[in-house]
Amino acid sequence: MRKFKIPNMGALLAFEAAARHQSFTYAARELFLTESAISRQIATLEASLGVRLFVRAKQRVVLTRAGRLYSTQVRRALENLDRDTLSIIAHGSGGSYLELAVLPTFASQWLIPRLKDFYARCPEVRVNMGARTGIFSFEESHFEAAIHYGKPTWPGAAADYLFGEEVVPVCAPALLRKAVRKPHELLAYPLLHSTTRPDGWSRWFGALGVEDHGTMQGDRYELHTMLISAAAAGLGIALVPKFFVDGREAQLGVVVPYAVPAAAREAMRDDAAYYLVYPTELSHSKPLEAFREWLLGQAREYAEAQQ
Template sequence: MPLARLPSMSALIAFEAAARHESFTHAARELCLTESAISRQINGLESSLQIQLFVRVKQRVMLTKAGSLYSEQVRDILRTLERNTISIAAHGSGEGSLELAVLPTFATEWLIPRLPGFYEQHPKMKVNMGVKTNPFSFEEEHFEAAIHHGKPIWPRATSDFLFREEMILVARADLIGTSIKKTADVLKFPLLYSTTRPESWKQWFAAAGIPSNSTPVQSFGFELHSMLVRAAQSGLGIALVPGFLVPEQAWRDGLVRAHEISIPADDSYYLVYPNNMRHSAPLEAFREWILEQAQKFGNEKPN
């Protein structure tokens, strides 16, 4: 079966405007065309598709079911095309934006507080952030780079090392008091863990010399580290979290180290981006900046 001839861009733009307003008159006004020109574009589109997109009733037009579905698809395509056009136009300039996928707690506690420094260096650039907690396909998403925690394995992409982290035990001071005198005493309290790192407590037990089959009085799982910290703040138990993700306010509000033993996380943080994005000026600017910030952070002494 031969492929259908693709509609012209002018026909799609006219259809999208007419569908959004459900009015040829308003679409013509928006696009600075005559109403008859809009009508010709729609008639040509319907003829090409061999389907009715509008129902015409006297002086009004209404979308058919097929027209409503098609209008949503066309609108998404035009928005994507607009975004990609703006992005490609910015690649060789000192302006533009970067679509960055982030880990939520990392962004809140580490990245965003440092961003003013980036904007001081690059006032005409911007970083748009969206949350992605698991690896994804750059080909299927609008993101141009990602902050990743894990192994540096990502298909057809470059992974730039940022830093590793130390996992520490935190709890409310009035929950634990002075009751933790030896490592096994942590088992007297509920243990809070990240569901994305289910083996972390076993690793801490190994470092602390506690038998791996030991069980606490209770345990609770949380997907995000921000939830984990908040649970510890609320007195739900002892949390094992990356130390740098504990906000300063939490320490001021009564959170303390529940035990001095810390463990290095198995994995590290990386800036990941498709191999074909290295020509992007916004990405290169952000990459240079965040690698510098990560190196400074890595050289800082822990609290």
């Protein structure tokens, strides 16, 4: 039987709090202990590891290099244990759940409004969602699947195509000095950019035959919710996925200043799209199989409705 070389949990909790606060005093207050108790726990931990974790400097403590590295791993392990404990409490012995990483705005504007249908069809499966905006290692995370925008290349994972992305420009009504009749007229206004699609405007103008003079310049935002808020505030024109604003323009405080002709929309498509990705070894997981089947059906219905 394997014996885990794991220090006392009390010592680990004391160390994590002290490392996070860089203070034994604040760690003691957080854990309702005395400062001397925290100091003893840290000393015991250092003795068991044979490594100095803190350097005492006057009235404060500073993590050593080993302390910084260890604190990162300890915090991650405690967070994972905390999350898994909450999941067990939440779901008990009934049913199962899927840990899903998803793009935040995609989750709020497309996935979550449809999730009630999934629960009606598969009441025994629950979906726990966390936010991720880029590729990550499944092995180093608790996630079992992810909804990803980009190319279908994710190391060690299978990728199921969901649908492509049609983008539209949006801005505050007051920003427009006159009606926009040609796409190049948008170049007269500040352009707002997505950090996850840095060449979005350049590709959009290129598909419409417009030379992209200065289209890489302008403020950048990581999330589409930020982009839409910036556009609504009159900071410029943002390029966002159509389904984020469809039918909600008045609610969001934006207008679409230029509607792309249907023929040009087809020229804008590439192999960057939304995908469901998951480790190949989990492909036969029951919760994942149920969610995958439902999600692919929803994606097909959505794509057909957009044609």
